[in-house]
Amino acid sequence: MGVGNSFGRIFRISTWGESHGGGVGVNLDGCPPKIPITRDEIQIELDRRKPGQSRLTTPRNEDDVVEILSGVSPEGLTLGTPIAMLVRNKDHRSNDYDTNAVAYRPSHADATYDAKYGIRAVAGGGRSSARETIGRVAAAAVARKILDLYCGCEVLGYVKAVQDVVAEDVDPNTFTRDQVEDSLVRCPQPDASNAMIERIDAIRKTGNSIGGVVECVARNVPSGLGSPVFDKLEADLAKACMSLPASKGFEVGSGFAGTLLTGRQHNDEFYIDEDGRTRTRTNRSGGIQGGISNGETIIIRVAFKPTSTIGQEQETVTREGVETKMRGKGRHDPCVLPRAVPMVEAMMALVLADALMAHAAQCQLFPAGALDSVDANPLGKKLEGLGASV
């Protein structure tokens, strides 16, 4: 199991690295062989995640250049062996963090790390830094490739809300990545995008911070992914998203608003579409029923609190238990939302790639229909020719 730095069952990542140590990285185990992947495809996703992309995010200029150390052939195909990726740390201004060593930053992990370990990497928050998500995003670039190749599955997120500025009319089935990336704040609805930018600019000037909500969808997900009890697809997605720094809430489909409806209003009635497929007329289930994908677009939302590091003075205590006051000095995001979009997408892609492989293991071992002709008699008869395909 490890203790907390791995995610996934078959398509499984392990991240490592402190924000101000030798670097951060990820080890991806279980990747199918022969998947084409290039360093550039991974770098593109890392660049979406990195700080300093715009005035809205933290001005630290980290290049975050990824090196693939193993698991990919010179021709750019995965080998089926672990894919290790490394991003060296640069741009240390560790004296920005001097105060942290003695005073606990409110709503940060300083105090709880000390309570747990009795020791911590004081510079930059160690593992609690959002820099840890580099490994997730890098590995998820491979997951995205698998999903795309397998079924044209696309995972796409956007900023649904910044504080009370909400993008109401984004259609989960049609908004595009270009629309998202064209917005400084990653909101595909221009009016909402402008209002959000304005709000963030205003709060940045006060040294304060704000939060918001990311909505993320997965389209073209095959039905049958997930499992019915503890590893329900929505449960795995919830864990994935609630493991992101600053997340405070998770919803699937109708979410908390669904509690206001009656069953008659909430149920998704079935019909047969023109292609003869079983579909639902509405999608309050968010693409998942009984823990298993139903082929409709999967829709989740994640709440992110306002960034904890602010430029305003706050009361706190030192490690030695003395009350004091402090003011954040590191360079941090006034609003984490634009950078949270690729993080949520990454976690969703990791969950789906893993679910795809778990489903193949249990339910696609035998080709469709192969077992239909098997007699239920104790002697059994081997299915002709199956072994040869292994």
Added chain:
Amino acid sequence: MGVGNSFGRIFRISTWGESHGGGVGVNLDGCPPKIPITRDEIQIELDRRKPGQSRLTTPRNEDDVVEILSGVSPEGLTLGTPIAMLVRNKDHRSNDYDTNAVAYRPSHADATYDAKYGIRAVAGGGRSSARETIGRVAAAAVARKILDLYCGCEVLGYVKAVQDVVAEDVDPNTFTRDQVEDSLVRCPQPDASNAMIERIDAIRKTGNSIGGVVECVARNVPSGLGSPVFDKLEADLAKACMSLPASKGFEVGSGFAGTLLTGRQHNDEFYIDEDGRTRTRTNRSGGIQGGISNGETIIIRVAFKPTSTIGQEQETVTREGVETKMRGKGRHDPCVLPRAVPMVEAMMALVLADALMAHAAQCQLFPAGALDSVDANPLGKKLEGLGASV
């Protein structure tokens, strides 16, 4: 890993059983030895979960009598070996479910089970029935005992909202189990409780259903539980709760409402209390910071959708892809909320017991202070007397 029917790392449960087969049960592995536990203590929790407790819940009369098959000594002490518990199924009226075999119940798992497995236990929904939670609640009774013995930790939930009827003023630190159990709807605030009961009674008569929100707290949780990256305590709680039938959303601390605040408003400032302990003045973090418990009360909320089975006619399709109409005939809850309370409590207790043990493994192997005197020299010096205590 298994595929979806196990939960927990060290304190780990595996549930089994269809709702209308030979029974349902749980296998609990990893329980510490010598924990006193009786069948009665487990039965009490099962009785809180079972249907037919009041007119508000489904009138099925299932006795749900638990049998402990292994892992507990005749004197009532755990042996450290797997604790297997079995509840036989009774009261089958399987013809209530005949239509299910051919027509998919809207927003149920019938269609997705078929998509995944190509076969399913049609009576009662198989594993998707809330009856599966019997094993969770039974095992959690042991987890509760451990938490209580270890640190007086108490896990307690209540119905926060039924549709738009909300219990606003329940203090997470002081409401009691007696107050909860005295309410037919498990809401400790009498006015809200009455309004909720009225609402459920009204909806029941129409054959419709409604949902709501459970809030659950854990008091006296030691600081240091959880881990900083993927297995953040809130991430494990989110997965635990989103694996419950009918759950649509999860929050910790301020949750989605926290996205409306600024960082200055949201941050929990530290102070030193009269006992010299580091505390926070507010608790928007919900008792968890950076994925690790901080010693404050842990507060979570779970959204449950309105029950999918309703007595009103709905459009649907058959397994063979023919459009049809159906009306629910099984006996089901018009509102799952009162019975959801012990389920959420169970999942929270399971997560915390497991976190306690994971923390002991990594961070309490050496007694507090034992390593302080160790020279950081390559030769090492054994710590006197430690081995003897194993």
Added chain:
Amino acid sequence: MGVGNSFGRIFRISTWGESHGGGVGVNLDGCPPKIPITRDEIQIELDRRKPGQSRLTTPRNEDDVVEILSGVSPEGLTLGTPIAMLVRNKDHRSNDYDTNAVAYRPSHADATYDAKYGIRAVAGGGRSSARETIGRVAAAAVARKILDLYCGCEVLGYVKAVQDVVAEDVDPNTFTRDQVEDSLVRCPQPDASNAMIERIDAIRKTGNSIGGVVECVARNVPSGLGSPVFDKLEADLAKACMSLPASKGFEVGSGFAGTLLTGRQHNDEFYIDEDGRTRTRTNRSGGIQGGISNGETIIIRVAFKPTSTIGQEQETVTREGVETKMRGKGRHDPCVLPRAVPMVEAMMALVLADALMAHAAQCQLFPAGALDSVDANPLGKKLEGLGASV
């Protein structure tokens, strides 16, 4: 992970039960759906394992009647959900074990259980009893069925040696289950079988015990199962077999004897057979190279020590630390080997079924050849029609 009572990654079993409690059982998670399996097929394997089959094994008469509690449809097809199986305990003569409560049986687990847990189920050795293997054998009956259906794979063991009586000339590729079952001692070579029976009869009369070696083979195993580093197929088989009671050693292929050869003598040279398949002329590798099956017959051997319980007086100590003498009184096998055969077969079948599913997950997600046409370009193109087959 659990702590020691589960085995397997995807095809995963969890056993429970003390030898003299309410029963023993197993929970099998991850079984593919629609596999035909009957209670009778499982019972046949349990009957091979049970004591009292002949004068050579312990005369306890346990019926070991298995009940399938879940996971199988009324028509006898697996549902993809957990298969729970229960065997009630009968025939308690617990006063046979009274001395055990105070005096530690030499080379038994009494003392170490006390050291670990500080408490133990004294009657019958609790979990250390060979009765625990009932769950393994029951679940393995399902694994065997999958292996047979998938590729006609057959797992078959026999008693290779009892003490220094060795069956030298058994051909791993041709001996049959009938030959094995026709022998009271499960040795397919009649002369060796007779000599073994004679030896066991002689030792039984003295109240002493003897051990020996089981050889087990798997035929028609597809190449490609296993993985190259920690989960090498031989490593998983070693763990599986060394988890059986009384096992002291494990070998694959040439084993310890292979250390006497030179590389030139030991290497298995390749050739192309009449069907165009890559084969090896010899099989000192035992069907596994670099941790992965190569399509040749897999051959393993397991050493079992002489049964610890003997009727002769031995020196020991009590739980309170007082030296004393004791003489075994329970009814036990003078030689565990005949009953060890189905146990070793069970563990091998469980390992192979799990390896088959892990391989499907990682390496058969995409159909053979599907990725050959994929451009290694960042835009990717979905593979037509794949999603539909999910």
Added chain:
Amino acid sequence: MGVGNSFGRIFRISTWGESHGGGVGVNLDGCPPKIPITRDEIQIELDRRKPGQSRLTTPRNEDDVVEILSGVSPEGLTLGTPIAMLVRNKDHRSNDYDTNAVAYRPSHADATYDAKYGIRAVAGGGRSSARETIGRVAAAAVARKILDLYCGCEVLGYVKAVQDVVAEDVDPNTFTRDQVEDSLVRCPQPDASNAMIERIDAIRKTGNSIGGVVECVARNVPSGLGSPVFDKLEADLAKACMSLPASKGFEVGSGFAGTLLTGRQHNDEFYIDEDGRTRTRTNRSGGIQGGISNGETIIIRVAFKPTSTIGQEQETVTREGVETKMRGKGRHDPCVLPRAVPMVEAMMALVLADALMAHAAQCQLFPAGALDSVDANPLGKKLEGLGASV
């Protein structure tokens, strides 16, 4: 779970890297915090493993300089976070391996990798190279430190046999690391050491290779480690050792030779030693009874086959299925045994450190005796003061 590149439950390592790619490394998760460890301590173990130490091992000159990328404080204390370690690859002579790309080396993993993945890193055998063990040895240096600090536990191996040259009289309880390291072949018995060296020198000149047996012991292991069923301590050790390249067999205590004894001869009788501790007069159990350590010295043996790469011509086939002949050209060990010693030690140390932590989680959560005073009543009473120590 991952698929094969991770080992351990709580103290868990994941290795990565091809032998001729960007490097090899390890990610160690779950390490207790505040353990003093230096780069030099790790390098010492790596230097014992590396090729080119003497004329007996492969003349490749790899520096194998380890870099600690994370998880250790500047003061040299573990942080409780993942410890990532990297060794860059040097000294590529990849044209040595050109033939490998087309012809399968007999008894190597070339053919099975192709069968499994349909692609492989041809240079140097990829993950099947012994170079993969660098990560194991590096992580095990930390495990050794923990074992030493916790209970003075020492893990120490030596070459027991090279072909039929056997060191008969090495006392498992008294031989020293200095004696082992003073021997070119890592055999502490001078006469046997000389004979082994002579044998290896002779075989090296012929371009052939030989194998042998490593014995490894662990002293001062506390009783109570391991668990009674699938994760028996000997089962975990067997898996650990059988996952090493070229291993063909595993024994604990009496091993295969134990099958020649009667129960009366084999049983380890108990007595009380001068310190009042329960001990066994003999140690045929090898320090483990019923899967759990009993406090005696743990003794295991691992068989290693003769190195597969030899300088003599052998028959083989190409990837395209054409029969051909080949002669090994890479620089390889004529006998892997001297370098296998630190590898076996590493695996044993990893198993024991993990077992120590698993035991702490389940059986040391409550201090010894803490539960003795607890009433077995349903109300429970919190144990005073326990929470504070978390």
